[in-house]
Amino acid sequence: MNVQHKTNDLSAFWMPFTANQQFKKNPRIFVGADRMHYITDDGRRVLDGTSGLWCVNAGHCRPKIVEAIQKQAATLDFAGTFQMGHAKAFECASRLVNIAPKGFDHVFFTNSGSESVETALKMALAYHRAKGNATKVRLIGRERGYHGVNFGGMSVGGISNNRKMFGALVSGVDHLRHTHDLSRNAFTRGEPQHGAELADDLERLVALHDASTIAACIVEPVACSTGVLIPPKGYLKRLAAICAKHDILLIFDEVITAFGRLGTPFGADYFDISPDIITTAKGVTNGVIPMGAVFVTSKIHDAFMTGPESMIDFFHGYTYSGHPMACAASIGTLDTYQEEGLLTRAADIAPYWEEQLHALKGMPHVIDIRNIGLIGAIEFEPEPGAPGKRAYERFVKAFESNLLVRQTGDIIAISPPLIISKSEIDQLFEILKKVLKPTN
Ligand code: PXG
Secondary structure, eight states: OOOOOOSSOGGGSOOTTSOHHHHHHSOOOEEEEEBTEEEETTSOEEEESSHHHHTOTTOBSOHHHHHHHHHHHHHOOOOOOSSOOOHHHHHHHHHHHHHSOTTOOEEEEESSHHHHHHHHHHHHHHHHHHTTOTTOOEEEEETTOOOOSSHHHHHHOOOHHHHTTSTTOSSSEEEEOOOOOHHHHTTOSSSOSSOGGGGGHHHHHHHHHOGGGEEEEEEOSSBOTTTOBOOOTTHHHHHHHHHHHTTOEEEEEOTTTTTTTTSSSSHHHHHTOOOSEEEEOGGGGTTSSOOEEEEEOHHHHHHTSOSOTTSOSOOOOOTTTTOHHHHHHHHHHHHHHHHTTHHHHHHHHHHHHHHHHHTTTTSTTEEEEEEETTEEEEEEOOBTTBTTHHHHHHHHHHHHTTEEOEEETTEEEEOOOTTOOHHHHHHHHHHHHHHHSOOO
16 A cells, blocks of 8 residues: 655645635644743744634643643543533533523533534523423524524524525524624724614514514624624613513523633623523633533523433433543633632723723724723724735734734734733734834
């Protein structure tokens, strides 16, 4: 047999959400990481302005997490959780519900944000059926929402590029209007003043479809992937009230906002709202081992526990739900968050962050700057005929200047690890200032 070994053949890996042809002509490769920094293959230390992909909330290669994984791998590498259990899964779930908002007493494990969303949507449908409301089958999402890439999440999601190639999607889905309105809210610090009334769009959909056909409404408290759309003041409370009025379950997709990003443990805490289901992933393990967790109230959970004891209550789950390594990583992560106060640290540092970020106002082509917790976004006026080009060029220039930011459309998003110091914030914005300076 003629086996050819190809080392470092970039073409073998079909990269996700990547312009593969462009990337492979000029790749950006990391080989290491440590706390606030990545290390590139050419030996540069790059300041991580995005917590990896919004997940490394405690910073990179933290000892408690590394040790927990190493120990777990040598003790119990795999055990399933279908009709069997292992101690770490129960310990992890108990630790998680302890930091969850009041009333969220149960957690269902998945392996990613996308799977958490599918799980939540299925729970919502099955819940209503269990309660004798089998006509409640419609799902409501929101324009510009991102709920992962599986069929349910893609269908309730509202980003055209993520949807248009993939057929007719899941039926029975409708969308609220998005809340982004630069004409009224540009350069707002924190929650925008205008737009609470956009929540009434749910009443429009209720009038169209009738509440008796609607199971759930899913939104991100802050819509991050689409470019950091911060909810207008009062919007989420109004949406929650409309959901409650019509017995529509409210699902908060907190894959990004959970685990301290806004300065509270969860986004539901920040906005003082009690949804019915909360989806999470990313920060649950500091991004170190893939894991997702869906938090539910007893109202939801108990509706499934009414059949004969011998019957499986929810025909859903993954081989790796509650994987021992992921649970160990999560426990190490929660220890780190708790010892260092990271679930609330963003609240302390946010005023400084806001001040430095908004100092970029007036830089060329910048049409908006917005922030909440330890999240910031800079929106550029699109170059005529070349949408996304301005932000992409600035993303590349930032990387070459030793700063990692995230680009989506003509928006640059920043969301550093929650351990960032004031001097590292200064450093981050010094680099950004240079990157945004006119060159052409
Ligand atoms: N819901 C939300 C709110 C998310 O932000 C997902 C679901 C899907 O999670 P998984 O683990 O299946 O990828 C996400 C993921 C970005 C970016 O730069 C955002 C995400 C993923 C990758 C990049 O905005 N969010």
